[in-house]
Amino acid sequence: MxxxxxxxxxxxxxxxxxxxxxxxxxxxxxxxxxxxxxxxxxxxxxxxxxxxxxxxxxxxxxxxxxxxxxxxxxxxxxxxxxxxxxxxxxxxxxxxxxxxxxxxxxxxxxxxxxxxxxxxxxxxxxxxxxxxxxxxxxxxxxxxxxxxxxxxxxxxxxxxxxxxxxxxxxxxxxxxxxxxxxxxxxxxxxxxxxxNRSELLATAGSGVTINASLFVRLLVDSLPILMLTALHVRTEEIGFFGLANLSLVLGLLPLAIIAQRAIPDLVELLDDAAALSAKFNSFIKSMLLVSSAMAAALVIAAGGWLLLIGGQYEMAAKYVVVLALSLPLKAVVLACGTMLVALRVFGLSLKVNIVEGILVLLVLYFGIPEFGGWAGVVAYVAGTVLSLTLLLSAVKIRIANLQGDGDDAGR
Structure with a gap:
């Protein structure tokens, strides 16, 4: 690790x-x-x-x-x-x-x-x-x-x-x-x-599906910066939001590493639905614990900046305080996406990312002219809540189906 x-x-x-x-x-x-x-x-x-x-x-x-x-x-x-x-x-x-x-x-x-x-x-x-x-x-x-x-x-x-x-x-x-x-x-x-050309084509096919989901995910996360740029918001304000967004990305880095490490462990338990469910619950708790610690660290750092340093980046610190509170929600979204990868369910994450992207785009389009960088903050949090609701429900349904299939096989 x-x-x-x-x-x-x-x-x-x-x-x-x-x-x-x-x-x-x-x-x-x-x-x-x-x-x-x-x-x-x-x-x-x-x-x-x-x-x-x-x-x-x-x-x-x-x-x-x-x-x-x-x-x-x-x-x-x-x-x-x-x-x-x-x-x-x-x-x-x-x-x-x-x-x-x-x-x-x-x-x-x-x-x-x-x-x-x-x-x-x-x-x-x-x-x-x-x-x-x-x-x-x-x-x-x-x-x-x-x-x-x-x-x-x-x-x-x-x-x-x-x-x-x-x-x-x-x-x-x-x-x-x-x-x-x-x-x-x-x-x-x-x-x-x-x-080997035949193996190359098979690998390319798998890669297309994976990359489509990753690309849409990154595009959705990048929409606030892209829309702020496209709508000609002052570059200073883009810089403020950009630094706040970077803080969140830095907070997500340990979570991404934990999720990457968890994939082999989840795959090993696909034949045991009860153990898989227990492992997933433990995985969620670990992600929530780490994300809460990272969120607290970001809030303390941003609050310290506001109280002790201030200066031209005060607005960035204010953005960080709000965005950091969404880290635990983002951790659950990441955990659910990891579980779907282990279950080899690639298309669902892509669809959820597209739905989230539509919501984020609407919030940004109507919010940026009025609220500037704060529209990016609201869009990020709203999109995270939507993905959390959809993905967590989907994972729970699939785990329940696996447990039902296991019970049927046992009978």
Whole structure:
């Protein structure tokens, strides 16, 4: 768990922490542009992943032979390369013929991150599935730490251009460090012409379903930033909400790690409905305990900022206080989504995410002109409550059905 936490914190937390650290050195408007750009980059990176990080973890763990594990990595490398190329081409065409804004030009410059970041993520997923994650922990930790320092330095000196350059350098150095540590695994996997086409198509099919749900989930979470940008709210206000949203993402990081770790344990109990129900209840309690602690920490930190420091980021601290209270609700949503993955029910999460997205979009569209960033806060909380209601009901029904089937089989 500790090694998984370190790797996940490096892959996702490094980007988050660097955005917090640049705030004291640049204007809120720069923070707003960075948050808008980072939100769009996250979406296009996920679009280019085709769900291959989840596939890499699951399929690698299911293989006993090193050669079979390397075949899995070879397949995900090929699919990530193809999908990333398609996404990059789409960004190029959109930049040339459709969008001409400053943000679109920044996205075009950073589109190479789609390939580099996804190669890094699927490799770390492979390391988790092959149980060699300990081999990359320290190298990735040092590379990420250096990247955070570089990002702050270059952004302070050169603004948005410095931030973009630092993002490229950081991702490339992290990928090089991980590939060097796993060179015995990565080398054979780079022989892409040995890939099995039929297995590749089957893997791609699974990835499409997983990625669709993940993409819609990220899109829904990103809607407040995207709508604030689209409706031309002041970049300072986008920066305030963006920092508050980052605080929530940071609070969700431990929960995501616990959920990722829980999937194998839940899968092992699919044939025992009573044990599965007990495990799920225990999982929910753990998520609520951790999320409540994270929520309390965020409220205390934001309250301390308001009382002791204040300044131009007071509004961001106010947003954090309200958003933090939704963390326990978000924890239950995440736990239910994890349970559905264990049950191999992928489509339901996608549908719920779409319904939540419609609600969030309506709240933002009508609320932003009147309330600005507070509309984003209300939309986030309302969407979380809706997803909680739908997903928890669905999971309870499926567990009850499993228990009923088990009773029938026993009779």
């Amino acid at each position: 500790l090694q998984l936490f370190v790797v996940t914190a490096c892959i996702q937390g490094g980007v988050i922490i660097s955005q917090f650290l640049i705030a004291p050195f640049v204007e809120p408007a720069v923070v707003g542009v960075v948050r808008s750009l980072e939100t769009i980059v996250a979406l296009v990176v996920l679009a280019g992943s085709l769900g291959m990080q989840s596939i890499a973890i699951r399929d690698t763990a299911a293989c006993a032979e090193p050669s079979a594990q390397q075949a899995v990595l070879r397949g995900v490398f090929v699919l990530v390369g193809i999908t990333s190329a398609v996404v990059i081409l789409g960004i190029f065409l959109a930049h040339e013929f459709v969008l001409t804004t400053a943000i679109s030009s920044y996205v075009f410059v950073t589109c190479g991150l789609v390939l580099i970041t996804n190669l890094l993520r699927v490799t770390t997923g492979y390391a988790q599935g092959a149980k060699v994650i300990n081999e990359i922990c320290f190298a990735l930790m040092f590379a990420t730490g250096a990247g955070v320092i570089l990002t702050v330095a270059l952004t302070r000196q050169y603004g948005i251009q410095g931030w973009m350059a630092a993002r490229y350098i950081t991702e490339a150095v992290c990928l090089a460090a991980v590939w060097w540590r796993l060179r015995g695994h990565v080398g054979p996997a780079l022989q892409v012409f040995k890939v």
